[in-house]
Amino acid sequence: MANIYDSANQMAKDLETTQQYQDLKKAFDMLKLDQVAYALFQQFQQKQMELQQMQMQGQQFSEDDLKSLQDLGDKMKDIQPIQDLMAKEQQLSMMMDELNQIISEPIVKIYRGE
Template identity: 35%
Template sequence: MANVYDEAYALETAIRNSNDYKELQELYAQLQADETGKKLFDNFRQVQMSLQQKQMQGEEISQEEIEQAQKQAQLVQQHDVISKVMESEQRLSQTLTDVNKIIMKPLEQLYEGFDNENE
């Protein structure tokens, strides 16, 4: 029987070799070569991460911060390469979500079966 960790590393390699990952990698390289786009994207990510951190810590997000985030989102949506990066990232993220569901299936079935036995 194969070691679970070996299988996980094989999955990592499969993800790296996937068309979705390769596309994202190419688009991200294009973005890194565009100084204006890179700054815009970095600022957008910084604002996003700051808001997520506040949310996770239970801090209130001000109206000003919300407006700043909305402005940043509008700016990045207008940049062609950034839009493509974000679309590509979303496709890869969906793939990873699907893979995670598959990986979690044994645990899910175990608990569902256990719950059904105790009813």
Template identity: 35%
Template sequence: MAINIYDSVNQLEKDLRQSDQYQALVDVFKKIDADEEVSKLMDEFKKIQKDFVEKQQRGEHFNEEDQQRAMDSSKKMQENEITKELLAAEFQLNTLLQDINEAIYKPIRELYE
């Protein structure tokens, strides 16, 4: 009997959305959206990350001013309770995703052992 793997993937997506790890991340984003100061902090951090990636793609390097902006923004992120909560929630979700990835690749990995 043939199995439709996409049915399993779609169910996995639904299950992931119901997981404690995903729900914790959703809750943190609600807190961020409700706090204007934290929202601005996140926007600044994302802009710095985007600028860094764009400069890398163009073969440019971050200058001292760029590096200082990145360090200052990172420090603010680490000092804020909501963004610390975000980092913890992202870590937990990432751990879950790594476990899922391990399970998905297990049969393939076993073939090569």
């Protein structure tokens, strides 16, 4: 029987060699060179994480909380290094979705009665 964790660890290593991963890494490195854009990006990530934690703990967040996240998002949408990073994230995400479909196929087959 195959050790699925060995396969997963190998897949993680293989992921690092893909063009999508390399493009994402390069875009993130370029973002970090722009101090203003990187600081804004970090603020957005921090606020997003705070709201997610509140939601996971069953807490309601206020309209002001949501508005501040939206305001940060609006500021980020016109910054080229952030736009580039988001585009590369989307490309990698598409590949990850495809991989998830492949990995999940045996489970799907069970429910199809195959």
